[in-house]
Amino acid sequence: xxxxxxxxxxxxxxxxxxxxxxxxxxxxxxxxxxxxxxxxxxxxxxxxxxxxxxxxxxxxxxxxxxxxxxxxxxxxxxxxxxxxxxxxxxxxxxxxxxxxxxxxxxxxxxxxxxxxxxxxxxxxxxxxxxxxxxxxxxxxxxxxxxxxxxxxxxxxxxxxxxxxxxxxxxxxxxxxxxxxxxxxxxxxxxxxxxxxxxxxxxxxxxxxxxxxxxxxxxxxxxxxxxxxxxxxxxxxxxxxxx
Amino acid sequence: xxxxxxxxxxxxxxxxxxxxxxxxxxxxxxxxxxxxxxxxxxxxxxxxxxxxxxxxxxxxxxxxxxxxxxxxxxxxxxxxxxxxxxxxxxxxxxxxxxxxxxxxxxxxxxxxxxxxxxxxxxxxxxxxxxxxxxxxxxxxxxxxxxxxxxxxxxxxxxxxxxxxxxxxxxxxxxxxxxxxxxxxxxxxxxxxxxxxxxxxxxxxxxxxxxxxxxxxxxxxxxxxxxxxxxxxxxxxxxxxxx
DNA sequence: CGGAGAATTGAATTTTATCAACTGATGTGG
DNA sequence: CCACATCAGTTGATAAAATTCAATTCTCCG
Numbered sequence: 422x423x424x425x426x427x428x429x430x431x432x433x434x435x436x437x438x439x440x441x442x443x444x445x446x447x448x449x450x451x452x453x454x455x456x457x458x459x460x461x462x463x464x465x466x467x468x469x470x471x472x473x474x475x476x477x478x479x480x481x482x483x484x485x486x487x488x489x490x491x492x493x494x495x496x497x498x499x500x501x502x503x504x505x506x507x508x509x510x511x512x513x514x515x516x517x518x519x520x521x522x523x524x525x526x527x528x529x530x531x532x533x534x535x536x537x538x539x540x541x542x543x544x545x546x547x548x549x550x551x552x553x554x555x556x557x558x559x560x561x562x563x564x565x566x567x568x569x570x571x572x573x574x575x576x577x578x579x580x581x582x583x584x585x586x587x588x589x590x591x592x593x594x595x596x597x598x599x600x601x602x603x604x605x606x607x608x609x610x611x612x613x614x615x616x617x618x619x620x621x622x623x624x625x626x627x628x629x630x631x632x633x634x635x636x637x638x639x640x641x642x643x644x645x646x647x648x649x650x651x652x653x654x655x656x657x658x659x660x661x662x663x
Numbered sequence: 664x665x666x667x668x669x670x671x672x673x674x675x676x677x678x679x680x681x682x683x684x685x686x687x688x689x690x691x692x693x694x695x696x697x698x699x700x701x702x703x704x705x706x707x708x709x710x711x712x713x714x715x716x717x718x719x720x721x722x723x724x725x726x727x728x729x730x731x732x733x734x735x736x737x738x739x740x741x742x743x744x745x746x747x748x749x750x751x752x753x754x755x756x757x758x759x760x761x762x763x764x765x766x767x768x769x770x771x772x773x774x775x776x777x778x779x780x781x782x783x784x785x786x787x788x789x790x791x792x793x794x795x796x797x798x799x800x801x802x803x804x805x806x807x808x809x810x811x812x813x814x815x816x817x818x819x820x821x822x823x824x825x826x827x828x829x830x831x832x833x834x835x836x837x838x839x840x841x842x843x844x845x846x847x848x849x850x851x852x853x854x855x856x857x858x859x860x861x862x863x864x865x866x867x868x869x870x871x872x873x874x875x876x877x878x879x880x881x882x883x884x885x886x887x888x889x890x891x892x893x894x895x896x897x898x899x900x901x902x903x904x905x
Numbered sequence: 906c907g908g909a910g911a912a913t914t915g916a917a918t919t920t921t922a923t924c925a926a927c928t929g930a931t932g933t934g935g
Numbered sequence: 936c937c938a939c940a941t942c943a944g945t946t947g948a949t950a951a952a953a954t955t956c957a958a959t960t961c962t963c964c965g
């Protein structure tokens with residue numbers, strides 16, 4: 422086990438809750454090891470009941486659902502600090518898949534320890550519910566965007582969400598972040614075709630709102646993008662880090 | 664308090680978990696009373712932090728998010744047995760609203776009791792996480808449908824979902840259920856215009872797949888509808904009833 | 906019976922998807 | 936170091952889908 426929880430660099434970030442020494446100790450007993458994953462590799466698969474749960478230490482990934490017709494709907498972006506596999510742990514199996522978009526480092530937990538956690542650490546149990554509720558919020562926001570907004574507003578929303586997540590996990594500076602996701606991924610988030618996503622990105626770029634190129638996303642005019650987005654975007658909150 | 668939990672008619676339904684007498688006793692101490700709500704009245708509002716949580720005993724409702732532009736996205740249908748307000752209890756406030764579609768009878772809980780529940784009843788705490796994860800699944804399914812499917816498939820999906828939920832809560836018989844929601848509501852679920860929803864319904868009716876009229880939904884050809892729907896629809900599961 | 910909200914229908918218009926072709930960057934092997 | 940292959944990104948033309956608008960009919964209640 423390379424990194425003990427108490428010195429986990431993620432905990433230093435202002436986004437994450439600070440734990441009491443006792444809580445930290447409990448968390449530490451749950452950690453089973455670390456796992457490195459290459460870009461493009463699957464981490465969790467729809468329909469499987471993973472015996473392991475993960476906290477992302479480094480790298481980015483995509484959550485998505487595959488459709489019979491071969492299409493897929495991307496459900497969300499995964500950033501450091503995110504917890505993966507709760508669904509499989511709580512229901513019998515995963516309802517979506519997760520695939521690494523970059524090389525990743527994962528902190529590994531054991532599904533079987535969950536019962537113990539609920540019994541012994543009500544605060545941490547509450548945090549798990551919080552995480553599930555947070556996912557629910559994110560999906561609701563996405564659904565409202567995809568269901569009700571036009572292409573421009575959808576893309577604007579996705580860019581702001583990406584930047585927000587990147588800032589949370591300390592990956593962005595001054596509206597600039599590394600962008601590991603493809604336009605194709607963006608299109609599958611938003612229910613748009615790749616072509617139309619591309620044109621919309623070009624239009625935002627031309628309007629001086631945001632630039633996506635060379636694996637890098639730059640937000641030039643946050644206010645302008647926010648005006649485009651019709652749904653209320655929740656401010657970043659203090660998250661629990663399992 | 665009119666109905667004690669142990670004789671709650673919902674518990675008799677096969678959809679809901681049976682509790683041990685102890686668990687039932689705990690649940691009973693949480694119940695604060697009952698609330699009747701008229702059709703069309705708001706139950707929970709986006710942005711508010713309701714001090715109360717509800718379990719639906721009778722009636723149907725809609726969860727939805729309002730957009731700045733005046734549109735709204737319906738996030739899901741609420742049926743008897745559903746738990747309302749978890750989001751407000753876990754995060755600081757509700758991220759969506761709930762409005763009654765029919766007269767309703769709600770079982771009332773107190774938000775403040777949640778901490779006690781997490782401390783004393785790990786099983787029930789786990790159930791709350793389960794409920795949040797279930798919501799997440801439903802939203803993911805909706806997002807995949809709205810994001811990737813055409814109008815026919817979307818409407819087919821919504822009709823099957825409605826029927827499934829109605830069967831779960833004992834409201835449907837032989838593919839026939841009372842339909843309290845308007846075509847306008849359906850349109851806001853699916854990200855379609857009312858007009859197009861209407862035409863699509865007409866086309867499904869003409870194809871002998873399903874009929875929606877006189878406040879009643881009839882599924883004539885479940886297999887036909889399922890073939891239209893491209894996303895995997897989870898089978899009804901055993902749900903916890905809080 | 907009359908009025909209000911809901912459902913339905915037929916254009917006209919707008920938005921988005923699909924198709925096909927092309928550019929540019931990256932990487933590999935001879 | 937160049938030829939070649941590959942893949943992401945870009946663009947224009949065309950087709951399909953959904954929205955909007957306008958008008959009419961239907962249903963439920965008072």
